[in-house]
Amino acid sequence: MSFHSYPTHHIVASSDIVSEEFDGEFVVLDLSCGRYFSMDETASIIWRAIVSGISTQSLAEAVGASGPTNSASIHEFLQKLVEYGCLLPSETPGSALIDDATLQKLLTSDKPPTVEVFDDLAELIMADPIHDVEEAVGWPVRKPEAA
């Protein structure tokens, strides 16, 4: 896939996506489905940048192609967040400029961004005929899965 096929901007998918920051690390919860996400420091820097209106394109161009956090790893990470429903590609350019502190943190990070996904709450809320779930799971305690 060529560089230019990636979205140039992203926005938070909806008001159902809420996030909280802890000493530079984010935990994100999708209220619509109960799935939550735990982001490491690098992922959190990118998340904060996107939420504050910095465009994907400017982030990717600023970090370049080398280092653990590079344009490819940023695009892959943001694509994951789109697949998880946290972000949407946007046609509207981000209005904020990448600041030196954010750029330095990304350039000096020693690993690419990672996000852990937790589905236990999602299982709870998706026990719902209107979401086409065939069999409701026990609530609020999950039943053992069939062997």
Next chain:
Amino acid sequence: MASAQTRSSLSATRERYASLICAYCRMLLDFVELKFENLPLRRTFQVPGASLRLGCSSPEYARLCDRAYLAPSASDDDTLRPVTLAILDHASLPELPFWPGASPGMGNVALALAERGLRGAYDPDHRIWYVYDPDRALGVQVLPSFDARPAWEGSFPARLLIHWSARSDDRGTIHAGTLGYDGSGVFLAGAGGAGKSGTTLSGILGGLKSAGDDYVAVRVANGKIETRPVLRMMKQDAVGLRRLGLNSEESVFEGPNWQGKFEFDFDEVMPGSRARRLAMKAILIPQISGASRSSFRPASGREAMMALAPSSLYQLYGTWKEDFSLLASIARALPAYHLTLSERPAEIASAIRDFICERSS
């Protein structure tokens, strides 16, 4: 791919369905308002933030509440919101309105009511409706019969109604254990089986106090966190009790319950162990180990949040956005530590007491 017409039709159908659900729930609330004084069993309880006037159609359910909740305390200086809650069952009250359609999903009810200013949930396995109107401070839980109640209901009767009715901007109920000494305390947070309840019981047998080992009320004010009890009982399995030198056959231990655990009033097992309030100093994330001594090492705020939030959000449904924010403010305000537990209950209690004392001085 669905056409625009199909999507519009689906949206209209969902809207009609949500309106029907809301109309039924308001009918249940109106029923309670009209009939509350005629309910055969009425009680008054107190949880932090709310004075509960609770009515039940079934004597067995009233007994569960008597066992679970603390009596009102004259020394409590909180402003208490008067709340009326009713636990009703169709078997005892044939005139109680029935939901006329097929069983809805939990999300249908929660979302439909949230959009209309109500709190709600539906347990499709047990066909239980939970509805709360914050404006009227009025809630109702409707189940087919007392015998059809969920197995876990006895541990925290009317859990969702109480969670919703005691909720405000700065306070709520969370799922965590607590231990305290001389008015200061720590949370014990983490996944089930991590050692929260065993550590709490080790602590109170070793002279510490607790506001509870499962659900506790928290209040966040000016960056300080205060915890108070919601429930009278704790739980522990027979092996855990034996390890701590307790005999599950003694009359104070009721059970075993649906989890194979015995429930007990911990203030009866260890008189004076119930803390009326604790000023919280840290979040501990316990981990069982074979170490000879318990030890503490710092944890990140994110780790503390991930230890606190999932079980609270999973078990206390319906106010996720507010609760996520409340839990985050706790995880940000307090330092967090991984607690590696030794195998010696007295040493664990002593280590936690020393830890609390160091942070209270």
